[in-house]
Amino acid sequence: MNESWRKRCAAAALALLLSAGSGLAGAASFKDVPAGAWYADTLQWAVERSIVSGYGDGTFRPDSQPTEAEFLAMLFRAAGVGDMRAAKAGEPWYAPYYERARELGYPVTQRPDAPIRRGHAARLIAASFGKTLGENEGIAFVLASSISNGRTSATVAGYDANGFMSRAEAIVFVQRTDAHRAKLDEERKNAEKAKGRKPAGQGAVAGVLGGAGSGSPDTGHAGNGNPDTGNPGSGNPGGGNPGGGGNPGGGNPGTGNPDSGNPGSGNPGGGNPDHGNGSPGNGNGNPGNGSPDGGGERPGPVRSNENEQVLTALLEQQLGSLGLARAETAQGVAVSHPEREGGGAVLAKTEDNLGYVQVFDDANGAVLDAAHALLVYAGVAIDKRAYDDMIDRVSRSGSNGAIKIGGQLITFVRGATPGQLTIHYTLMQ
Numbered sequence: 415m416n417e418s419w420r421k422r423c424a425a426a427a428l429a430l431l432l433s434a435g436s437g438l439a440g441a442a443s444f445k446d447v448p449a450g451a452w453y454a455d456t457l458q459w460a461v462e463r464s465i466v467s468g469y470g471d472g473t474f475r476p477d478s479q480p481t482e483a484e485f486l487a488m489l490f491r492a493a494g495v496g497d498m499r500a501a502k503a504g505e506p507w508y509a510p511y512y513e514r515a516r517e518l519g520y521p522v523t524q525r526p527d528a529p530i531r532r533g534h535a536a537r538l539i540a541a542s543f544g545k546t547l548g549e550n551e552g553i554a555f556v557l558a559s560s561i562s563n564g565r566t567s568a569t570v571a572g573y574d575a576n577g578f579m580s581r582a583e584a585i586v587f588v589q590r591t592d593a594h595r596a597k598l599d600e601e602r603k604n605a606e607k608a609k610g611r612k613p614a615g616q617g618a619v620a621g622v623l624g625g626a627g628s629g630s631p632d633t634g635h636a637g638n639g640n641p642d643t644g645n646p647g648s649g650n651p652g653g654g655n656p657g658g659g660g661n662p663g664g665g666n667p668g669t670g671n672p673d674s675g676n677p678g679s680g681n682p683g684g685g686n687p688d689h690g691n692g693s694p695g696n697g698n699g700n701p702g703n704g705s706p707d708g709g710g711e712r713p714g715p716v717r718s719n720e721n722e723q724v725l726t727a728l729l730e731q732q733l734g735s736l737g738l739a740r741a742e743t744a745q746g747v748a749v750s751h752p753e754r755e756g757g758g759a760v761l762a763k764t765e766d767n768l769g770y771v772q773v774f775d776d777a778n779g780a781v782l783d784a785a786h787a788l789l790v791y792a793g794v795a796i797d798k799r800a801y802d803d804m805i806d807r808v809s810r811s812g813s814n815g816a817i818k819i820g821g822q823l824i825t826f827v828r829g830a831t832p833g834q835l836t837i838h839y840t841l842m843q
Contacts, residue, residue: 444474451476453582460585465491476582483508483526485535485584486515492592493542519546533575535584536562539591543598545731549575554728558790560798561590568795570724598735601779605737608778725791732787736780747791749784757781761788767841776809776835785837789824794839796824808835 441447441457451457453476460466465488468474480488483506490498490511495518498510508526515522520541523534530538536552539561547555553573556562565574579587729747733740738749738758746769751757757775764770771788775781786801796819808815808826816825823840 441474444468444472446473447476451582453586456585456589457582459589460488460492463492465588466581466585474581477580479529479578480581480584481527482523482530482534482538483511484581485530486520486522486526486538487511488584488588489538489542489591490514492588493595521546529578531575532565532573532577532579535579535587536573536575539587542591543595550724551727551731554724555731556587558728558732558787558798559594561587561594563795563797568790601783604779729787729791733784736784738780738784747788749781749788751775751778751781754778754781759785759788761792763792768839770836770838773835773837775833776805777833785835789837789839792839793841794822794824795819796822805835 441451441454441461444457447454447457457466457474457476461468466474487508495514498514501507501509506526512522512526518541521534521537533549533553536556537547537549540547540552540555543555545552545555550570553562553570553575557564557568557570557573562573564572565577566572730740733749737753738751741748741750743760746760746762748760749758754775757778759774759781760772762769762772769792771785771792773781773785782805786796786798789796789801796817800817800819804815804817804824804826808828812828814825814827816823818824821841825838827836827838829835
């Protein structure tokens with residue numbers, strides 16, 4: 415009888431444990447998060463990883479503006495920067511985070527309780543990848559890495575550096591940062607595995623770097639199928655700016671917060687850094703096919719001297735991180751892989767709003783990433799995820815493909831030579 419009772423108790427405990435780990439214990443548990451909210455899946459992800467936990471009153475406050483301290487804590491929890499000490503009696507909950515941030519060289523300010531500007535958030539995100547960048551360079555980094563799509567366009571100006579974000583937007587930034595880090599880790603592992611192996615390269619990039627022409631790219635049109643006219647990231651919410659216009663609360667922060675203190679560090683304290691008597695953001699963004707960070711259909715970025723300098727610096731950094739060499743040629747910007755003969759890519763502009771990137775060795779992840787970086791440098795506002803999806807689709811089907819994003823048309827044309835791919839782009843004039 416006792417054994418039977420113990421088994422029933424164990425079964426009940428297991429059922430309770432499983433239900434606690436289900437989706438019902440995450441985003442849906444917050445009374446101010448409506449069913450089907452555009453950020454619900456991301457919030458669920460953040461709760462499951464103890465990145466956020468909400469407030470004692472059962473709310474998440476998605477439209478409130480996060481402070482620098484809160485955003486830094488989210489980044490650190492997602493990145494796993496190692497164990498940190500608990501806050502000491504009498505010091506603010508975020509003291510250990512700032513201590514670690516300064517050890518790692520993060521550009522934190524002296525205003526941890528102030529709402530964080532979007533431009534400064536970009537610098538902190540870049541710092542989480544070991545990059546010490548100015549604000550414009552940090553913005554260019556998050557745009558090129560698909561961590562942000564910009565608020566009105568994928569440019570430094572369109573990013574809205576002096577604007578603020580909502581807590582809902584903040585967790586989207588953090589999730590995309592985590593996804594980009596995972597992608598880079600996977601690429602590094604694949605690069606290590608691929609060392610010493612060479613594809614059947616044609617030496618085309620080497621010829622371009624040496625000044626010889628690489629021949630006319632395959633300018634054939636995509637097949638008879640309809641181009642993919644959907645917007646990249648169609649599962650993402652609409653293009654509004656949630657929480658962009660709210661005023662921060664006016665109360666003084668306390669020393670602890672269930673959504674800001676160290677998880678499992680004991681009593682979080684009596685205060686609440688996510689104070690707020692101020693009004694929440696007033697741009698609640700309708701759900702749709704775009705992105706909460708200004709995604710959806712839009713023309714290519716407008717070129718300016720500022721953007722040119724930022725994009726050039728970012729391109730150099732990206733290619734350097736990929737271990738690729740860059741050179742200016744008569745045809746355009748050429749990128750070569752030092753360890754893969756014939757591997758690389760070339761960007762050529764035929765007009766201000768027309769051009770192509772020719773890829774040699776389309777089986778190499780670093781080369782394909784470089785091709786995306788070249789497209790962004792040319793002014794093409796294609797999300798990295800949409801780009802990767804198209805590459806995968808063309809690779810699997812063996813056919814050409816196309817995607818239309820606002821006034822942009824990007825076609826992916828397979829070359830007659832195995833391993834070659836030409837990506838043509840047309841930007842809105």
